[in-house]
Amino acid sequence: MTPDEFRVHGHALIDWIAEYLEGVARHSVASTVQPGDIRAALPEHPPTQAESFADVLADLDRVVLAGITHWQHPSFMAYFPANISYPSILGEVAAAGLGVQGMSWVTSPACTEVETLMLDWMQELLGLPPSLRSTSTHGGGVIQGSASEATLSSILAARWRATGGQVNTDGDTTHLVAYATSQAHSSIEKGLRIAGIGAQRLRVVPHDEAFAMVPGELERMIAADRAAGLVPFWVCATRGTTSSLAFDPLPQIGSITRREGLWLHVDAAMSGIAALAPEHRWVNEGVELADSYTTNPHKWMGVNFDCNLFWVADRAALLGALSILPEYLRSAAAESGAAIDYRDWQVPLGRRFRALKLWFTIRAGGVAEAVAMIRRHVALTAELAEWVAADPRFEIVAPHPLNLLCVRLREGEPDANAATDTLISQANASGEVLLTRTVLDGKVACRISVGGRTTAAGDVRAAWELLQRLAAG
Amino acid sequence: MTPDEFRVHGHALIDWIAEYLEGVARHSVASTVQPGDIRAALPEHPPTQAESFADVLADLDRVVLAGITHWQHPSFMAYFPANISYPSILGEVAAAGLGVQGMSWVTSPACTEVETLMLDWMQELLGLPPSLRSTSTHGGGVIQGSASEATLSSILAARWRATGGQVNTDGDTTHLVAYATSQAHSSIEKGLRIAGIGAQRLRVVPHDEAFAMVPGELERMIAADRAAGLVPFWVCATRGTTSSLAFDPLPQIGSITRREGLWLHVDAAMSGIAALAPEHRWVNEGVELADSYTTNPHKWMGVNFDCNLFWVADRAALLGALSILPEYLRSAAAESGAAIDYRDWQVPLGRRFRALKLWFTIRAGGVAEAVAMIRRHVALTAELAEWVAADPRFEIVAPHPLNLLCVRLREGEPDANAATDTLISQANASGEVLLTRTVLDGKVACRISVGGRTTAAGDVRAAWELLQRLAAG
Numbered sequence: 040m041t042p043d044e045f046r047v048h049g050h051a052l053i054d055w056i057a058e059y060l061e062g063v064a065r066h067s068v069a070s071t072v073q074p075g076d077i078r079a080a081l082p083e084h085p086p087t088q089a090e091s092f093a094d095v096l097a098d099l100d101r102v103v104l105a106g107i108t109h110w111q112h113p114s115f116m117a118y119f120p121a122n123i124s125y126p127s128i129l130g131e132v133a134a135a136g137l138g139v140q141g142m143s144w145v146t147s148p149a150c151t152e153v154e155t156l157m158l159d160w161m162q163e164l165l166g167l168p169p170s171l172r173s174t175s176t177h178g179g180g181v182i183q184g185s186a187s188e189a190t191l192s193s194i195l196a197a198r199w200r201a202t203g204g205q206v207n208t209d210g211d212t213t214h215l216v217a218y219a220t221s222q223a224h225s226s227i228e229k230g231l232r233i234a235g236i237g238a239q240r241l242r243v244v245p246h247d248e249a250f251a252m253v254p255g256e257l258e259r260m261i262a263a264d265r266a267a268g269l270v271p272f273w274v275c276a277t278r279g280t281t282s283s284l285a286f287d288p289l290p291q292i293g294s295i296t297r298r299e300g301l302w303l304h305v306d307a308a309m310s311g312i313a314a315l316a317p318e319h320r321w322v323n324e325g326v327e328l329a330d331s332y333t334t335n336p337h338k339w340m341g342v343n344f345d346c347n348l349f350w351v352a353d354r355a356a357l358l359g360a361l362s363i364l365p366e367y368l369r370s371a372a373a374e375s376g377a378a379i380d381y382r383d384w385q386v387p388l389g390r391r392f393r394a395l396k397l398w399f400t401i402r403a404g405g406v407a408e409a410v411a412m413i414r415r416h417v418a419l420t421a422e423l424a425e426w427v428a429a430d431p432r433f434e435i436v437a438p439h440p441l442n443l444l445c446v447r448l449r450e451g452e453p454d455a456n457a458a459t460d461t462l463i464s465q466a467n468a469s470g471e472v473l474l475t476r477t478v479l480d481g482k483v484a485c486r487i488s489v490g491g492r493t494t495a496a497g498d499v500r501a502a503w504e505l506l507q508r509l510a511a512g
Numbered sequence: 513m514t515p516d517e518f519r520v521h522g523h524a525l526i527d528w529i530a531e532y533l534e535g536v537a538r539h540s541v542a543s544t545v546q547p548g549d550i551r552a553a554l555p556e557h558p559p560t561q562a563e564s565f566a567d568v569l570a571d572l573d574r575v576v577l578a579g580i581t582h583w584q585h586p587s588f589m590a591y592f593p594a595n596i597s598y599p600s601i602l603g604e605v606a607a608a609g610l611g612v613q614g615m616s617w618v619t620s621p622a623c624t625e626v627e628t629l630m631l632d633w634m635q636e637l638l639g640l641p642p643s644l645r646s647t648s649t650h651g652g653g654v655i656q657g658s659a660s661e662a663t664l665s666s667i668l669a670a671r672w673r674a675t676g677g678q679v680n681t682d683g684d685t686t687h688l689v690a691y692a693t694s695q696a697h698s699s700i701e702k703g704l705r706i707a708g709i710g711a712q713r714l715r716v717v718p719h720d721e722a723f724a725m726v727p728g729e730l731e732r733m734i735a736a737d738r739a740a741g742l743v744p745f746w747v748c749a750t751r752g753t754t755s756s757l758a759f760d761p762l763p764q765i766g767s768i769t770r771r772e773g774l775w776l777h778v779d780a781a782m783s784g785i786a787a788l789a790p791e792h793r794w795v796n797e798g799v800e801l802a803d804s805y806t807t808n809p810h811k812w813m814g815v816n817f818d819c820n821l822f823w824v825a826d827r828a829a830l831l832g833a834l835s836i837l838p839e840y841l842r843s844a845a846a847e848s849g850a851a852i853d854y855r856d857w858q859v860p861l862g863r864r865f866r867a868l869k870l871w872f873t874i875r876a877g878g879v880a881e882a883v884a885m886i887r888r889h890v891a892l893t894a895e896l897a898e899w900v901a902a903d904p905r906f907e908i909v910a911p912h913p914l915n916l917l918c919v920r921l922r923e924g925e926p927d928a929n930a931a932t933d934t935l936i937s938q939a940n941a942s943g944e945v946l947l948t949r950t951v952l953d954g955k956v957a958c959r960i961s962v963g964g965r966t967t968a969a970g971d972v973r974a975a976w977e978l979l980q981r982l983a984a985g
Binding site (some may be wrong): 040041042043044045046048049050052053054055056057059060061069070072073074075076077078081083084085086087088089090091092094095099102103104105106107108109110111118121122123124125126127128129131132133134135136137138139140144145146147148149150152153155156159160163164184185186187188191195206207208209210211212213215224225226228229231232233234235236237238239240281282337343344345360361363364365366369372375377378386387388389391398399401402403404405406407408476 | 513514515516517518519521522523525526527528529530532533534542543545546547548549550551554556557558559560561562563564565567568572575576577578579580581582583584591594595596597598599600601602604605606607608609610611612613617618619620621622623625626628629632633636637657658659660661664668679680681682683684685686688697698699701702704705706707708709710711712713754755810816817818833834836837838842845848850851859860861862864871872874875876877878879880881949950951
């Protein structure tokens with residue numbers, strides 16, 4: 040492909056994207072294909088000769104779109120928000136065109152320095168403690184691919200600190216104990232498992248009726264483990280759980296972890312971005328007690344996945360856990376301490392120029408636009424909750440301070456579980472909305488996650504009316 | 513930003529990229545900024561109002577380009593190839609525009625099925641064993657972000673198999689022993705460390721004068737560890753080391769790991785793609801004995817980072833190590849076994865639609881173009897080696913079967929190390945080329961990695977003439 044052909048095809052593809060996003064509401068929200076359908080529509084063997092780009096673009100329409108579950112659809116209310124924006128897409132385009140590797144400062148200083156600046160901008164925009172800024176004495180932040188990776192990095196830093204670095208040599212993790220509620224994200228158990236903290240060393244701290252951690256229980260479990268000769272080392276407090284958007288009480292948990300010397304990781308992947316709006320800054324209340332904190336612009340800020348923000352109060356522990364320096368990666372800039380090598384802040388070596396999409400979004404999209412979107416989602420969810428509360432067939436099963444509502448049919452146990460399951464399946468089969476299912480203390484619930492780029496009052500109203508119609512049978 | 517504004521700005525950005533890549537040779541290869549320069553050129557605080565995209569694009573030119581080390585420059589001969597191509601950039605653009613999350617089949621079936629097909633296409637194009645195909649009884653492949661992550665996944669699968677899954681419960685890794693040479697990539701030690709295999713359980717297997725593993729030494733070390741009551745579990749054989757492109761002898765190593773029941777991981781990150789050219793299929797000789805294999809289209813195939821291919825011969829071990837199934841991620845398609853949920857094949861949960869860039873590259877770029885590029889790089893390296901061999905001031909310090917040449921100044925020890933260091937620094941300071949330094953058994957060497965998208969005979973010639981001029985003092 041020549042540069043001029045790239046210009047022509049690139050323009051066509053940009054237009055294709057604009058048209059796709061403008062018309063995304065015309066599609067069934069979820070793909071309706073069966074396993075194997077997409078592959079069967081494509082050649083089993085690779086082409087022996089180059090094809091025209093027009094043919095490739097045609098296959099995006101003909102084959103790929105049928106297999107897309109449209110995360111940017113206004114009626115996508117499943118899983119979690121993953122809204123994108125036009126400026127963010129352009130940031131991805133620019134990063135792809137530059138084609139640089141940001142593993143070290145020296146391999147493209149702008150990739151590192153724009154990233155560091157973005158973390159400091161976000162610290163300011165979210166009202167996070169200044170002690171997390173890159174310009175602080177001990178703290179700093181990094182863009183990682185996902186909250187899963189941030190959580191794993193947090194565990195590794197805590198593991199390093201709790202063993203005085205010894206784990207890097209002997210790999211002995213058998214005495215370490217971690218704490219989280221049953222509502223914590225699956226990446227907590229997965230990250231611990233990867234780091235050699237098996238399921239029998241993950242304590243499930245009881246939660247209250249709002250699905251939030253009970254600090255007294257945490258305290259009791261830590262004491263019991265210490266009495267048994269084990270080494271409590273890491274607590275995950277979630278600010279906005281995936282299942283129901285529960286908020287573990289940070290100030291109380293933080294006072295325990297400070298006193299006991301445990302690493303406190305705050306997983307605010309789904310809701311931390313709400314703090315862009317000053318009235319929602321409570322989501323990060325108590326974060327000054329955290330040793331690490333993570334949130335995702337790729338969920339609720341119009342920034343394309345992958346763009347996770349991960350801050351640590353003590354970068355030395357993170358570097359102790361993750362630094363390895365072979366000869367072919369040495370550089371004077373980094374060894375002098377003047378530059379950051381972000382490869383030592385993450386699991387993989389390589390890194391894309393992900394800061395561009397955040398930079399483009401903040402500058403060309405504007406923070407005001409993100410705040411307006413967050414406020415719209417929260418208001419729509421509150422309105423939806425009023426409608427649900429007014430319908431005696433339904434019940435709301437968890438607090439709903441932001442943009443997630445968990446509802447279920449009220450009919451008597453045990454049928455309510457089956458009925459709610461049926462309701463979700465029927466709603467999703469309509470193609471008019473996409474919802475996900477969860478189970479909260481044994482109760483099946485329908486999660487309505489209001490977070491689409493263009494989700495408006497009419498979309499939420501339509502989803503609710505669909506549920507009402509289906510409930511009527 | 514409205515859709516129409518996106519069209520206008522998107523077209524402008526596509527043109528900017530074409531112009532950048534057409535003119536990339538005009539830049540100094542390495543950025544010449546000092547730590548802090550880029551940040552100092554940008555506002556310390558985020559903007560309170562949205563800015564025009566024209567201003568953002570202007571800052572790409574004014575600020576960012578000065579801080580770019582140009583990996584796509586024809587005289588970039590540092591680190592490893594990371595060449596991109598126009599079709600691949602368009603694949604990234606399409607993925608950004610669709611904005612889907614491919615963590616599970618059901619969250620966008622096309623994201624999973626195009627990916628699976630691409631792995632099978634690549635198995636065929638590289639001549640890898642059919643037992644690695646997704647359609648095989650036990651094997652399969654996945655796109656991961658980097659070889660670091662693939663290696664970590666391999667270690668976790670091996671750890672699971674060696675402990676009969678017990679590690680997921682007790683986290684006890686203290687008896688496990690891993691094996692690699694000193695020439696293995698830093699991600700090996702890092703991955704092992706993360707998985708709880710400390711440095712004292714990583715055996716450094718001696719290498720021969722070609723920097724390749726000595727199988728007899730591996731065999732001896734395994735026996736000694738067994739005699740000491742330890743559990744040998746994982747061997748990394750590198751096919752193309754980062755330092756010098758050494759090739760560990762797979763058939764011999766594989767016969768040992770098969771007999772001993774150890775997991776054999778083959779790290780062909782840098783050179784495995786050479787097998788696209790039939791005459792270079794030897795790079796994967798013996799891979800039928802591997803338990804896992806990884807190579808990077810984002811290095812030598814014109815596909816943008818991140819696009820790592822990772823295959824396992826026994827997917828059950830990988831799934832055993834990495835599967836976790838919370839209620840909110842359940843789906844009928846996956847539980848029936850009809851669909852693949854790639855989140856269980858990797859460390860993080862979330863995933864971009866990375867298969868598009870590989871698909872676009874194979875179709876619109878064409879495999880023939882990638883093969884021609886590989887052949888050109890190999891031929892240029894061979895020619896360069898002849899020039900170096902003819903100059904008595906220089907010596908070649910390692911075999912050079914493909915596209916990396918390690919050279920140094922011949923003057924008597926210990927000055928040759930310092931002189932070679934000076935040579936590399938001066939060459940890089942010129943801005944005309946970028947080379948990296950390594951140390952091979954105590955000898956400082958200059959790595960000349962010939963792998964740029966547009967690197968041609970004149971570029972290699974110019975680099976060599978620069979080195980000759982500098983050596984002349």
